[in-house]
Amino acid sequence: MMASHREPLLNELGKRDGEHPETDVERKKLPLPDLTEREVMKHFIHLSQMNYGIDCGFYPLGSCTMKYNMKLLERVVKNERVVQVHPLQDESTVQGCLHILHHLEQMLCEITGMDAFSLQPCAGAHGEFTGMLMTRAYFEQRGEHRTEVIVPDSAHGTNPASAKMAGFDVVEIPSKDGMVDMDALEHALSEQTAAFMLTNPNTLGIFEKDIQLIARKVREAGALLYYDGANLNAIMGKTSPGVMGFDIVHVNLHKTFGTPHGGGGPGAGPVGVREHLEEFLPVPRVVRQGEGYALDYERPRSIGKMSMFYGNFAVLLRAYAYILRKGNSLQEVSERAVVNANYLMERLRSVGYDVPFYRRRMHEFVLSLASLKKKGVRALDVAKRLLDYGFHPPTIYFPLIVEEAFMVEPTEDESRETLDSFVNAMDTIVHEDENIVRGAPHRMPVKRVNEGQAVRNAILTWKDL
Amino acid sequence: MEDMLTYLGIESIDELFEDIPEKMRTGGLALPDAMEEREVEERIRALLAENKSFFEMPSFLPILKPHYIPPAVDEIVARQEFYTSYTPYQAEASQGMLQALFEYQSVVAELTGMEVANVSMYDSATALGEAALMAHRITGRKKILVPRAMFWHKRSVLENYARGAALEIIEIDHGEDGLMKLNFSGDDIAAIYIENPNFFGIIDRRYDELSKIKERTGALLIAGIDPLHLALFHPPSHYHADIVIGEGYLGNPMNFGGPLLGIFASKKQYLRQMPGRIIGATVDREGKRAFCMTLQTREQHIRRGKATSNICSNQALCCISFLAYVALLGSGGLRGVALQNMENAHYMAERLKEVGFEMPFDAPFFNEFVVTCPLEGKELNKRLLARGMYGGLPIDRYVAKGMLFGVTEMHTRELMDEAVETMVEVVA
Numbered sequence A: 001m002m003a004s005h006r007e008p009l010l011n012e013l014g015k016r017d018g019e020h021p022e023t024d025v026e027r028k029k030l031p032l033p034d035l036t037e038r039e040v041m042k043h044f045i046h047l048s049q050m051n052y053g054i055d056c057g058f059y060p061l062g063s064c065t066m067k068y069n070m071k072l073l074e075r076v077v078k079n080e081r082v083v084q085v086h087p088l089q090d091e092s093t094v095q096g097c098l099h100i101l102h103h104l105e106q107m108l109c110e111i112t113g114m115d116a117f118s119l120q121p122c123a124g125a126h127g128e129f130t131g132m133l134m135t136r137a138y139f140e141q142r143g144e145h146r147t148e149v150i151v152p153d154s155a156h157g158t159n160p161a162s163a164k165m166a167g168f169d170v171v172e173i174p175s176k177d178g179m180v181d182m183d184a185l186e187h188a189l190s191e192q193t194a195a196f197m198l199t200n201p202n203t204l205g206i207f208e209k210d211i212q213l214i215a216r217k218v219r220e221a222g223a224l225l226y227y228d229g230a231n232l233n234a235i236m237g238k239t240s241p242g243v244m245g246f247d248i249v250h251v252n253l254h255k256t257f258g259t260p261h262g263g264g265g266p267g268a269g270p271v272g273v274r275e276h277l278e279e280f281l282p283v284p285r286v287v288r289q290g291e292g293y294a295l296d297y298e299r300p301r302s303i304g305k306m307s308m309f310y311g312n313f314a315v316l317l318r319a320y321a322y323i324l325r326k327g328n329s330l331q332e333v334s335e336r337a338v339v340n341a342n343y344l345m346e347r348l349r350s351v352g353y354d355v356p357f358y359r360r361r362m363h364e365f366v367l368s369l370a371s372l373k374k375k376g377v378r379a380l381d382v383a384k385r386l387l388d389y390g391f392h393p394p395t396i397y398f399p400l401i402v403e404e405a406f407m408v409e410p411t412e413d414e415s416r417e418t419l420d421s422f423v424n425a426m427d428t429i430v431h432e433d434e435n436i437v438r439g440a441p442h443r444m445p446v447k448r449v450n451e452g453q454a455v456r457n458a459i460l461t462w463k464d465l
Numbered sequence B: 001m002e003d004m005l006t007y008l009g010i011e012s013i014d015e016l017f018e019d020i021p022e023k024m025r026t027g028g029l030a031l032p033d034a035m036e037e038r039e040v041e042e043r044i045r046a047l048l049a050e051n052k053s054f055f056e057m058p059s060f061l062p063i064l065k066p067h068y069i070p071p072a073v074d075e076i077v078a079r080q081e082f083y084t085s086y087t088p089y090q091a092e093a094s095q096g097m098l099q100a101l102f103e104y105q106s107v108v109a110e111l112t113g114m115e116v117a118n119v120s121m122y123d124s125a126t127a128l129g130e131a132a133l134m135a136h137r138i139t140g141r142k143k144i145l146v147p148r149a150m151f152w153h154k155r156s157v158l159e160n161y162a163r164g165a166a167l168e169i170i171e172i173d174h175g176e177d178g179l180m181k182l183n184f185s186g187d188d189i190a191a192i193y194i195e196n197p198n199f200f201g202i203i204d205r206r207y208d209e210l211s212k213i214k215e216r217t218g219a220l221l222i223a224g225i226d227p228l229h230l231a232l233f234h235p236p237s238h239y240h241a242d243i244v245i246g247e248g249y250l251g252n253p254m255n256f257g258g259p260l261l262g263i264f265a266s267k268k269q270y271l272r273q274m275p276g277r278i279i280g281a282t283v284d285r286e287g288k289r290a291f292c293m294t295l296q297t298r299e300q301h302i303r304r305g306k307a308t309s310n311i312c313s314n315q316a317l318c319c320i321s322f323l324a325y326v327a328l329l330g331s332g333g334l335r336g337v338a339l340q341n342m343e344n345a346h347y348m349a350e351r352l353k354e355v356g357f358e359m360p361f362d363a364p365f366f367n368e369f370v371v372t373c374p375l376e377g378k379e380l381n382k383r384l385l386a387r388g389m390y391g392g393l394p395i396d397r398y399v400a401k402g403m404l405f406g407v408t409e410m411h412t413r414e415l416m417d418e419a420v421e422t423m424v425e426v427v428a
C-alpha cells in the first residue's frame, strides 16, 4: 500500500559543492544542493509516499488521540490576515487574533472548569513545565518551601521530567489495581509536597473513581493537584478537571481538539488554572479593553514568558475552528470515543487478548501481549505485523506498569467496520507462524529497521554517511 | 452505534460513564451550537477582518519578519502523509518523515557548520533555555552570561528555564560598537551566549576573540544565529561555538508569532547531553539504508525525571517547511535572498539617515539595524499607524529614542521610499 521505492537524499540528487568564489562575500562555500523546483517536488512527494498519515487508515495510537484532522482547519489558517501578521504589530491591527485567543480561552475554561487560561505553551509537556513553574511561584509567594512533586508510576514520562525541570524532586508512587494506590499516596504526601500530577482517566484508560478522595487528601496536605489533559477526549461534557478538584490543567490541542500532529508537532498545550493561581499565569494575558482586546504585561506575580510570543497561534486557530464546528456536541465526541474503545476492547478480548486490570474503560485501553512471549513474539513484533495489514500500530511499552503493553485508542472517528477489520487482523496475527510475525513488516518501504545500530554508530547527517 | 451498545450488553451510553461519581457529573457544555463548515469559515473570516496584514499595513518590525515563501513549500507540507502523522516511532511506516528530518538535520549542520542538530525545540527562546541547561550539565557550573541587549521575551523565557537548576543569569554590557564586551572573567561560568547578528542587527566578526573564550574561561560558547545571515558569513563553527540556537523562520510564515522553529545544533562530543529528538541513519534487516529516531535514552519517555529535557511534541512540520524552502532555493538562491535582504536594509538605513535619523552604532549590519528617531519611537509609530503603516520596534530601554528596523526582500524600493516620505511628513 505504500510505495516501496527508495529515495536518494537531497544531497545525492544535485550538485552540492556550493562554491561561490566572489570576493565580496565572506562565506565562499555553502554546501547545499541546487535543484529545480521539479526535482524538489518529486523528492518530497516520493518521501510522502513512504509515510503513514491518518488519512491512510486506522491509527489507534494510545495516549495520542489520533482523530481525523478536519480539512476545514487547514483552510481557515491560510488567511493572509494570519500568515502575514507580525506578532509585534500595534494591538489595534490584530484585534481579530486577540478576539480569537480570548474566546478560545473562555471556551477552554468552560470545557475544563478552570477560571483562566494561558495559550502560550507550545505542547503538553511545555504546559506541564509552565504549571510546575506556577506551582513554584505560588508556594514562594506563600513563603512555603515545598520541594516534592508526586507522580503515579503509570504517568507519562513528561510528568516527572517537567517537574524536575522546574526544580522539584520527583516522588513516584505505585499503582494498585490500575489506579492510584491511596495508601501510597497518603504515605507520600507531606508538607514537602508541592503537587500531585495525575491524568484522569489515567493512562490505562481507567477513570480514577476515588478522585474526590484524592483531591481532598492533596488539599489537606496543602499541595496542588495537577491535571495532565492528554486524556480529556474521554470526558468532555461529562465531568471536568475543575469539578474533580484540580487546580492546574494543561490540554493538548493536537489531541483533544483535532489539530494535526505534524509528524511530531507543532501542537499546543494551553494551561488553565483556578482563580487562586491566576496571577501567576504567563504574560501577556489577553484582556478586554473597552470594545476590543489588549495584551496585558502588567502582572507583577506572573512567572513571565514561556515562549517567544503568544504560543503556536496557527495551531490555536485550528483548535478554535474545531471547537466552533463541534460546539456543544463535543460531548458526543467523548461518548463515541468511549463506546469505540469499549467495543474494541471487548472484541479483542473475545479473540483471546488479555486486558490486565480488566474493567470498563473510557477512551482507551491497554492489552498485555506477555502471553505471546512463549512463542517468542513480542508486542513490537505484533506492532510491525499490523503494518503489513495496513494499520498503524497502537502505542507499545507504555504505560510501564503493563508488561508488553499494547495501548489502543481508536478515537470517535472510526466506524464499527474499521474496528472489526482491526480485530480480524489482530486475530490473524496471533495464529500466524511466529517467524512471519517476528520478521515483519514484509510489505513496507523498508524491512525491520535496525535501531540498535543507529545508536551504536550514530550517523546523524549526510556528511556522516 | 446502537449495535455496538448491544454488543457491550448495555442500554445507554451513560452506563459507560458510571465510574464518574454522580456529584461530579456536569451534564453538558455551555458552548454555542455546532456550526456548519461554511459558518465556521465565515465567522473566522469576519473576525480576522479586524487584523491588518503586512500587505495592508507594511511595517519594519524586526525579530520575526515577512519573507517570500515559494508556493511549493505550501504544497509539500500540505501532504497529509506528513502533516497528519504522529512522531515517527514506527520507523517502517515513517521513512518519508524520518528521511526528511534527517535531511533537515543535515541542512542545519551545513548551514551552521556544526556536527549534529536535533529536530527542533519550540522556538529560539526555549532553545536558548535548553542550551543553558545543557551547558550546565556539561560543565557543572551555574552562571550564564548573556548580552544586556537582547529581546526581552527571550530573556524572560531563559529565566524560566534556568529557574529549576538555579542558574544565575548575568548581563554583560555592550561597548560603543554595540557588541557585547568580551573582557569578562570569573569562575563558575557555564556558558556565554552571544548573538550574531546581535540584537541591534550588528554582525559580530570578532572571530579570534570569540574562539578563545573557552580556553580562557572553560565556559561553553552558545551562539544565537540567523539562518539567512549564514548564507553570507562565517558559520559559528568558525569561531568554535559549542551549541548553536536560532529561529528557523525559513519557509515558516509569521502567523502572529507561532508556530516557530527552534534550531538546536551542537558539537558531536556533547551529543548525549542534547535535548530533543534526533534522527539517525541505519539499515533495515536486508542491509538497505533506513532511518529511525535514535539516542532515545536521553528522552523523557525512557529516562523520565532524568531526561535531558521534558520535550515530547516538538515543531517537526516546521522543520519540513524549513527544509523545503532551503531545497527549493538551493545554495545560490539562499545567497541571493540574503544579499537582497542586506542590500534593502542598507538602502533603507541610508534613506533614513538622509532625512535626519541617526545611526548610533557605526557597525556592519545584516537585515536589521538601529536608528535614533527625531521623536520617541512610540510616538512615531502612532503617527505612522494613522497613515496606514508602521515603523520598527522601539528599544528605548537600550538606546534613547532608538528603534530597531527589520528589512527583507519583501520591502520593495517603492515601499521603502514611500515609508521614508511618510516618516518625514509625520515627524514634521
Ligand SMILES: Cc1ncc(COP(=O)(O)O)c(C=O)c1O
Pocket: A063, A064, A123, A124, A125, A126, A156, A158, A159, A199, A203, A228, A230, A231, A252, A267, A269, B311, B312, B313
Ligand atoms: C499522557 C500524556 N501526557 C503528556 C504528554 C505530552 O504531551 P506533548 O507531546 O504535547 O508534549 C503526552 C503525549 O504523548 C501524553 O500521552
